[in-house]
Amino acid sequence: MLIVTKNPPVVGHGQVLRGPSVQAPSRIAALQGAYDRGIYLRPNLSSEGTVPASSPLSASPDIWIAGTQPVANFQTALATPNSYAQQSPGTITQGTPNYIYVRGRNGAAVSSSTKVLLYGVPCASIQWPSEWAKYGIPTDRDHPDGTNPHYDSSIVNLASSSIGVTADTFVWSNPQPPTGGSDHYCFITWMNNAGNPFPDVFSQLDMAALITNNLQFGWRNVSMQSGRSPTRQMASQLIIPSDVTAGSREYSLQVTNMGFPTTGWTLSMSCSQLDSKGNKIAIDNVAMPALGQFVGVRCTLVPGFSALLTLNLYKNNGPDSQPGASIDITPTYFSDGSPQELQEALDRGLVDFAMSHALHRAYAGTEVADIRPRPVVPLGADGLHVI
Structure with missing residues (x-):
């Protein structure tokens, strides 16, 4: 028996993806038990990093919302066992810079590295990657050529079983209420590395596999509180x-x-x-x-x-x-x-x-x-x- 999966090339922000390829049935065994394929995010605070993930699937505590004040020494402060056992408030403020951090634990037996991207997507019951890729949130680090912000940060050489935080802060400078009468957004995080290319989703089962079996993808629903937008x-x-x-x-x-x-x-x-x-x-x-x-x-x-x-x-x-x-x-x-x-x-x-x-x-x-x-x-x- 062969399992059809999606295996696209690593792509940048918002690029079009190609179709499916074939992998061996040993893939089934790899999708059960402790997640051991690199740095992962938990779908909820009760998760211990096992797959298939259990509900809720959109409450990742590893997307840390600091609000309008940055966190001191965030790479250390958010990587402690005490912090890892907590979840930040799930609220962003309209019209003013909001600071967001992403962390993960390395489930692999060897040290791991990954790039990390964050998206602020208008709420939807199903978050298809073809949609959320349009809403990248930049970091506070300038692009090397001085023209565009960076949309990715990194966790580098994280030891096995260790907790790591991205090197840079994600900054949503001027969030506005989502359209369509909604009152909240979804933060989506993608761990971008050679073993986890941008998710290529073409079917309902693809989407289900993404949110239950791939812990290098994180999701957190956040509400917006009112604030005054700058002139x-x-x-x-x-x-x-x-x-x-x-x-x-x-x-x-x-x-x-x-x-x-x-x-x-x-x-x-x-x-x-x-x-x-x-x-x-x-x-x-x-x-x-x-x-x-x-x-x-x-x-x-x-x-x-x-x-x-x-x-x-x-x-x-x-x-x-x-x-x-x-x-x-x-x-x-x-x-x-x-x-x-x-x-x-x-x-x-x-x-x-x-x-x-x-x-x-x-x-x-x-x-x-x-x-x-x-x-x-x-x-x-x-x-x-x-x-």
Whole structure:
């Protein structure tokens, strides 16, 4: 007897797949008992990683929904036995960045690696892969060519029986209520590796096999709670390359108003990662600063830091923004205080004295205030511009 299965090539996001191939009957035995073919997700909190899976099949605790606040040290925190025995709340918030993590346990006898993709699909009783492949959620890591976000993260060299978490955070920047009167979404996760190509589903039995026998596919239903959508939103990468020689250093991120109305508007900023001290890199909802003025946040970052900043602007009862208006996000670096670095900054004409004094005044009275102004140097800028 031969079992007809689907065995397509590994494909990228949203590509068309080819038809079936034939495999041996030994496949039947491989589909029973403990899942031992690599890193897997549990369909529900009661699952111990065995197949065929038992209901519920759409409550995976390994799709961890952190909501609007990132998890500190998530690769460690979400891989503990205590965390593995828990499930995150199943709610996302409309109109603001939501942070999602994916973890898995390695059921193979040897170490395993896999890419991981996540999809946020409008709800449906049957989640056909030809549909959910259209709804990829990007990570907070920029694409190498700088043009598109990454839609995959990785779990690398995970030891047998160990729990691992993807290296990057999935960020749904501005979720909106699904169409058709629904009130929730389905998160779908695909472990993309040579042994688990994108599921090629052409029949009802194909779909049934996918959700009961393939634990490298995960499903979790999530509800949406109301939230206010931003009038304007921008995203920007915040990266400290690994080859920067200095270690942990202090930075400030300033959001400067370059033409938006100064009344009736508010803004907020969030980041997909915490700083190296475990502090949020965030600006809570504040009034739009005066023209040419800024609001800022101070943070400590180390080489290798990579995250996504999201800036939201809200029009309340103010006038419309006009063409030419802009908001700038400007990162600056605080000198480490050593005479050698200060002298080099002065010799090279890099110190922004006005900004140094402005930041000293801005942070006065806070727990990060300095006794006297520390010299800062600008490192670049990114911005939102009204056309």
